[in-house]
Amino acid sequence: MSRPPSPAMSDAPEMAVDAPEVFPAPAERWTARPAPAYGPTQYARQVWALVWKDLLAERRTKEILSATLVFGLLVVLIFNFAFDLRRAEMDLIGPGILWVAFIFAGILGLNRSFALEKDRGALEGLMLAPMDRSAIYLGKLISTLIFMSVMELVIVPVYSLLNNQPIRLDLIPVIFMGTLGFVAAGTIFAAIAANTRTREVLLPILLFPILVPVVITAVGATGIVLRGGGEDLGPPLTMLAAFDIVFLVVGMLVFGYVIEE
Amino acid sequence: MSQVFSSTPVSDAPALLSVRRLSKRFGSFWALREVDVDIRDGEVVTLFGPNGAGKTTLMRIVAGLGKATGGEIRLSGMVAQANDIAARRLLGFVSHQPLLYPDLTARENLVFFARLYDLPQGTIRAAELLERVGLIHRANQPVRQFSRGMQQRVAIARALLHDPRLLLLDEPYTGLDPAAMDWLTEMLGVLKRQGHTILMTSHDLDRGAAIADRVAILAGGRLVYAADCASLRPGELAEAYVAASHAAAGASA
Numbered sequence: 001m002s003r004p005p006s007p008a009m010s011d012a013p014e015m016a017v018d019a020p021e022v023f024p025a026p027a028e029r030w031t032a033r034p035a036p037a038y039g040p041t042q043y044a045r046q047v048w049a050l051v052w053k054d055l056l057a058e059r060r061t062k063e064i065l066s067a068t069l070v071f072g073l074l075v076v077l078i079f080n081f082a083f084d085l086r087r088a089e090m091d092l093i094g095p096g097i098l099w100v101a102f103i104f105a106g107i108l109g110l111n112r113s114f115a116l117e118k119d120r121g122a123l124e125g126l127m128l129a130p131m132d133r134s135a136i137y138l139g140k141l142i143s144t145l146i147f148m149s150v151m152e153l154v155i156v157p158v159y160s161l162l163n164n165q166p167i168r169l170d171l172i173p174v175i176f177m178g179t180l181g182f183v184a185a186g187t188i189f190a191a192i193a194a195n196t197r198t199r200e201v202l203l204p205i206l207l208f209p210i211l212v213p214v215v216i217t218a219v220g221a222t223g224i225v226l227r228g229g230g231e232d233l234g235p236p237l238t239m240l241a242a243f244d245i246v247f248l249v250v251g252m253l254v255f256g257y258v259i260e261e
Numbered sequence: 262m263s264q265v266f267s268s269t270p271v272s273d274a275p276a277l278l279s280v281r282r283l284s285k286r287f288g289s290f291w292a293l294r295e296v297d298v299d300i301r302d303g304e305v306v307t308l309f310g311p312n313g314a315g316k317t318t319l320m321r322i323v324a325g326l327g328k329a330t331g332g333e334i335r336l337s338g339m340v341a342q343a344n345d346i347a348a349r350r351l352l353g354f355v356s357h358q359p360l361l362y363p364d365l366t367a368r369e370n371l372v373f374f375a376r377l378y379d380l381p382q383g384t385i386r387a388a389e390l391l392e393r394v395g396l397i398h399r400a401n402q403p404v405r406q407f408s409r410g411m412q413q414r415v416a417i418a419r420a421l422l423h424d425p426r427l428l429l430l431d432e433p434y435t436g437l438d439p440a441a442m443d444w445l446t447e448m449l450g451v452l453k454r455q456g457h458t459i460l461m462t463s464h465d466l467d468r469g470a471a472i473a474d475r476v477a478i479l480a481g482g483r484l485v486y487a488a489d490c491a492s493l494r495p496g497e498l499a500e501a502y503v504a505a506s507h508a509a510a511g512a513s514a
Contacts, residue, residue: 038346042379049376057364121358124326129377130350260328
């Protein structure tokens with residue numbers, strides 16, 4: 001791989017910096033090191049690295065969690081003070097209040113998450129890495145899911161406390177599956193909106209129509225749990241699982257195209 | 262003036278980067294028109310051109326950040342568009358922007374990108390490179406607190422993390438103060454002496470030509486000039502650049 005020095009090289013001014021071992025000669029680099037095959041293990045490590053990066057940045061800035069938590073709590077408090085509801089009415093309206101809080105706060109989180117990726121071209125740094133671009137989608141999805149889960153872990157007990165309701169553990173699968181559907185679709189549209197000047201406005205406009213079936217199903221399933229009347233939770237959970245799978249598959253397939261110019 | 266930028270290689274090594282009839286259209290505007298480029302292993306090539314000439318578009322397409330309207334890019338013999346993950350492993354790219362996470366420290370940024378490149382001992386590699394670019398003492402500060410020149414150093418360290426075969430530098434001198442420019446020129450000199458292959462764009466004729474084996478000028482999306490630095494007579498590059506700029510301005514008027 002070594003090459004004879006060109007006349008141009010001999011004319012180059014002498015540089016003061018020594019040639020360090022950190023940049024080994026090409027012959028050393030490329031004869032001894034075959035390119036590793038790209039497989040599921042490397043893919044999983046890259047997804048985890050992306051999640052680690054988001055958690056690390058959030059631990060330092062606390063921008064996403066603070067914004068989503070405060071906003072979500074405010075929504076629950078405002079609804080609580082705005083309506084003086086009896087228990088029967090609360091069972092009807094409560095699930096809607098919870099999901100309005102989750103989704104509006106989640107929109108804030110998604111917008112902020114992708115704004116950080118666009119800041120100083122960081123997303124392009126990811127696009128240069130030797131990885132399938134669906135790994136970026138999965139990494140962003142998992143980190144957003146974690147942030148939203150933390151926010152929901154605070155909001156649900158506050159909601160229960162304000163309305164004198166017990167905290168029901170059987171809400172966990174409903175909220176998880178509804179949130180997964182929201183994040184799976186939201187990550188795609190947040191990436192689309194991030195390339196526009198009006199991303200804060202555009203994201204809800206693009207996302208809400210797509211989310212209607214997920215929200216209706218999640219609100220229905222949450223109502224079944226809160227009423228505690230022994231209604232069958234199977235059909236809404238199956239529907240949520242189907243939405244989640246569809247959004248996940250579509251997201252993994254199209255995300256690479258979405259983030260390219 | 263040469264239309265094909267492969268006529269005067271400085272060695273007989275096979276082309277590491279081979280660009281053929283590369284075109285890019287944005288709406289009705291052709292940013293690149295059938296550009297041919299060959300760069301051989303160990304060569305340093307600087308591409309000059311006025312604003313809007315298509316330099317950044319060319320670099321972004323070679324780096325895999327943009328799609329070409331037509332043409333083919335081969336890296337180490339393989340078609341880059343069909344082997345994008347393998348091709349990206351061969352490339353390091355330094356852009357106008359640092360492509361870093363401002364809320365992470367310099368060390369965290371490099372360790373993160375080392376993980377994406379699946380490098381063993383990424384932490385050690387990150388420390389080595391921070392030492393090399395003179396920022397080991399600021400390794401634990403968030404990049405947001407760095408000056409433009411310091412961010413550029415971290416960006417170069419990021420681009421070199423995986424020891425790429427081809428280093429793409431898109432106007433690396435932009436926004437740097439004179440001291441930072443001198444540092445960058447020295448660093449590029451070191452990389453050149455070690456045999457790294459570099460494709461760089463620049464507006465700075467003196468600095469860009471100082472370390473190059475070959476130079477070329479892109480204007481109006483076409484390669485309008487190419488020369489071996491060894492055969493350049495004094496003032497020839499500047500004359501060619503001015504002529505190309507005037508021709509491009511005349512064509513767009």
